[in-house]
Amino acid sequence: MTEAAFDVVGIGNALVDVIAHADDTFLTENALAKGTMTLIDARRADELYARMPPAAESSGGSAGNTIAGVASLGGRAAYIGKVCDDQLGRVYRHDIRALGVTFDVPPATGGATGRCLIVVTPDAQRTMQTYLGAGSDLGPEDVDERLIASAHVTYLEGYLWDPPRAKEAFLKAARIAHEAGRRVALTLSDPFCVERHREEFLDLVAGHIDVLFANEIEIISLYQVERFDDALQQVRGHCEIAALTRSELGAVIVTRDEIHVLDAEPVGRVVDTTGAGDLYAAGFLFGLTHGMDVATCGRIAGIAAAEVISHYGARPVVPLKGFVESRLRQK
Amino acid sequence: MTEAAFDVVGIGNALVDVIAHADDTFLTENALAKGTMTLIDARRADELYARMPPAAESSGGSAGNTIAGVASLGGRAAYIGKVCDDQLGRVYRHDIRALGVTFDVPPATGGATGRCLIVVTPDAQRTMQTYLGAGSDLGPEDVDERLIASAHVTYLEGYLWDPPRAKEAFLKAARIAHEAGRRVALTLSDPFCVERHREEFLDLVAGHIDVLFANEIEIISLYQVERFDDALQQVRGHCEIAALTRSELGAVIVTRDEIHVLDAEPVGRVVDTTGAGDLYAAGFLFGLTHGMDVATCGRIAGIAAAEVISHYGARPVVPLKGFVESRLRQK
Numbered sequence: 001m002t003e004a005a006f007d008v009v010g011i012g013n014a015l016v017d018v019i020a021h022a023d024d025t026f027l028t029e030n031a032l033a034k035g036t037m038t039l040i041d042a043r044r045a046d047e048l049y050a051r052m053p054p055a056a057e058s059s060g061g062s063a064g065n066t067i068a069g070v071a072s073l074g075g076r077a078a079y080i081g082k083v084c085d086d087q088l089g090r091v092y093r094h095d096i097r098a099l100g101v102t103f104d105v106p107p108a109t110g111g112a113t114g115r116c117l118i119v120v121t122p123d124a125q126r127t128m129q130t131y132l133g134a135g136s137d138l139g140p141e142d143v144d145e146r147l148i149a150s151a152h153v154t155y156l157e158g159y160l161w162d163p164p165r166a167k168e169a170f171l172k173a174a175r176i177a178h179e180a181g182r183r184v185a186l187t188l189s190d191p192f193c194v195e196r197h198r199e200e201f202l203d204l205v206a207g208h209i210d211v212l213f214a215n216e217i218e219i220i221s222l223y224q225v226e227r228f229d230d231a232l233q234q235v236r237g238h239c240e241i242a243a244l245t246r247s248e249l250g251a252v253i254v255t256r257d258e259i260h261v262l263d264a265e266p267v268g269r270v271v272d273t274t275g276a277g278d279l280y281a282a283g284f285l286f287g288l289t290h291g292m293d294v295a296t297c298g299r300i301a302g303i304a305a306a307e308v309i310s311h312y313g314a315r316p317v318v319p320l321k322g323f324v325e326s327r328l329r330q331k
Numbered sequence: 332m333t334e335a336a337f338d339v340v341g342i343g344n345a346l347v348d349v350i351a352h353a354d355d356t357f358l359t360e361n362a363l364a365k366g367t368m369t370l371i372d373a374r375r376a377d378e379l380y381a382r383m384p385p386a387a388e389s390s391g392g393s394a395g396n397t398i399a400g401v402a403s404l405g406g407r408a409a410y411i412g413k414v415c416d417d418q419l420g421r422v423y424r425h426d427i428r429a430l431g432v433t434f435d436v437p438p439a440t441g442g443a444t445g446r447c448l449i450v451v452t453p454d455a456q457r458t459m460q461t462y463l464g465a466g467s468d469l470g471p472e473d474v475d476e477r478l479i480a481s482a483h484v485t486y487l488e489g490y491l492w493d494p495p496r497a498k499e500a501f502l503k504a505a506r507i508a509h510e511a512g513r514r515v516a517l518t519l520s521d522p523f524c525v526e527r528h529r530e531e532f533l534d535l536v537a538g539h540i541d542v543l544f545a546n547e548i549e550i551i552s553l554y555q556v557e558r559f560d561d562a563l564q565q566v567r568g569h570c571e572i573a574a575l576t577r578s579e580l581g582a583v584i585v586t587r588d589e590i591h592v593l594d595a596e597p598v599g600r601v602v603d604t605t606g607a608g609d610l611y612a613a614g615f616l617f618g619l620t621h622g623m624d625v626a627t628c629g630r631i632a633g634i635a636a637a638e639v640i641s642h643y644g645a646r647p648v649v650p651l652k653g654f655v656e657s658r659l660r661q662k
Binding site for chain 2: 021049050052053054055056057058059068086087088091094095096098099112113312313315317318
């Protein structure tokens with residue numbers, strides 16, 4: 001196995017976030033399920049956008065946020081995802097490259113760059129409606145074999161199971177990574193995403209995934225159990241490392257030999273939970289690819305997540321490297 | 332004079348803000364003058380954007396921000412400005428219409444929607460580089476005579492003096508407004524803008540403007556005097572109302588018969604001063620078109636400005652109506 005050129009390469013649906021504030025009546029009037037992600041088509045996206053309050057736009061996409069986080073922590077990162085050469089696509093490319101991330105996937109030729117319409121309610125929960133757009137063009141031809149083989153970890157979002165050809169890209173990348181002796185990480189992404197693909201996710205977790213990220217609702221849904229502890233017992237032994245997040249209850253890290261129960265990092269005020277799971281994965285993978293023990297990985301993960309939920313938007317607004325180092329020194 | 336259908340119609344350069352955080356070395360390395368607005372061409376905009384950190388996009392433009400503020404306060408508002416029918420133009424149109432603002436100017440057919448590249452330094456100052464794009468297509472043909480005649484106040488940004496044909500639109504709108512017995516308001520916009528157009532601005536203020544907005548540096552530059560008080564004595568008598576802002580020193584409102592010296596509204600933490608002057612004008616004009624005395628207009632203005640500098644971005648993130656009402660009740 002040669003020296004890795006990258007710490008983490010992420011593959012995901014490249015999306016520009018369109019973030020607006022609204023109260024709960026907006027969710028009920030538009031039949032939106034709070035805290036989840038729903039796929040919508042172009043027409044529904046236009047309809048919903050027309051009803052949304054003024055919004056702000058910024059680069060997003062689950063794995064894209066994670067990769068931005070890894071880079072912000074000082075890690076060497078690359079991204080595979082599909083945008084168009086339109087205004088929002090150029091914004092996406094700019095934002096991720098400005099962090100030093102390698103992002104060389106050629107633009108899609110038709111359609112438009114995908115968008116995630118995000119409504120943040122006063123309780124800081126985010127509700128997401130995604131129009132995949134060019135994101136759904138992602139296919140195995142976009143997976144650069146040398147890039148994958150040169151990264152310590154290939155990180156995949158469960159959302160990739162939605163567009164048909166992205167799944168092929170996903171499986172190709174996992175195969176290349178393992179053949180090169182690297183690790184493959186997956187996030188379950190969303191409870192509805194788990195519902196849609198439970199059988200395939202169960203096979204994946206048992207057979208192809210070394211590092212699993214899931215929140216409490218997702219892991220309970222995956223194993224169709226009643227209690228968090230039941231899911232915990234199931235996932236143990238299914239993959240090398242599972243990092244299970246529980247919002248303000250903290251997180252549990254499970255390996256074959258260890259279990260760590262970590263408290264949530266303190267946050268002044270939770271403003272917008274968008275990106276919490278993405279940045280948790282960023283912190284964890286940064287630690288893991290820098291030789292840290294899993295408990296420290298969990299702490300860095302929690303600190304990165306705490307930064308992103310303290311403001312609007314799904315990517316850090318301060319360089320995470322300094323932020324995490326100063327927090328780690330505090331105790 | 333018929334009943335007014337609108338409180339305020341604003342005319343300005345329609346721009347999408349591209350906001351990034353950077354420290355002062357970014358300003359010096361790129362020869363940017365802190366706190367000011369510089370006009371740049373498409374090539375320089377591309378070069379500078381490529382060097383900028385990751386950014387967030389949101390609708391901006393000085394008069395556009397003011398009009399958004401008037402609508403957020405519950406006022407009846409309309410906007411005249413020029414975007415393209417591209418992705419950023421559609422964002423612009425959505426954001427302003429979502430507030431209930433009338434915005435019916437047909438899109439420009441060539442070029443791209445204008446952008447303002449904004450760098451916010453840790454001292455909360457914003458430094459702006461503007462590529463006007465489609466904004467520079469604004470001309471007298473875009474000024475809807477009936478719209479102007481039906482608004483209590485026509486509000487113009489000094490930046491309109493930069494693109495050649497916008498000046499004609501500006502003068503046409505001022506003439507229509509006065510013929511209809513309405514008021515014309517102007518903001519001097521920026522000290523460099525005053526430098527570029529001092530003689531014409533002096534004529535304007537003396538002959539065509541009923542309500543003038545300027546900050547301390549701008550009004551001192553306009554009259555080429557040394558002290559704020561000297562400028563104050565000059566502007567008195569030149570226009571019906573002058574609202575002169577002095578950042579943390581508060582503001583001075585001057586009419587023919589009155590002078591009010593108002594303290595700045597308290598702000599928890601100043602995060603980003605982008606939009607401070609724009610929202611000050613919004614609050615003032617809302618009060619003025621709702622029959623309030625100028626001291627109360629000044630208080631509403633200060634409260635609206637305090638909201639916008641407490642977060643990133645140049646438009647309010649909470650409905651200003653409730654925000655201002657609760658602040659006014661406090662004392």
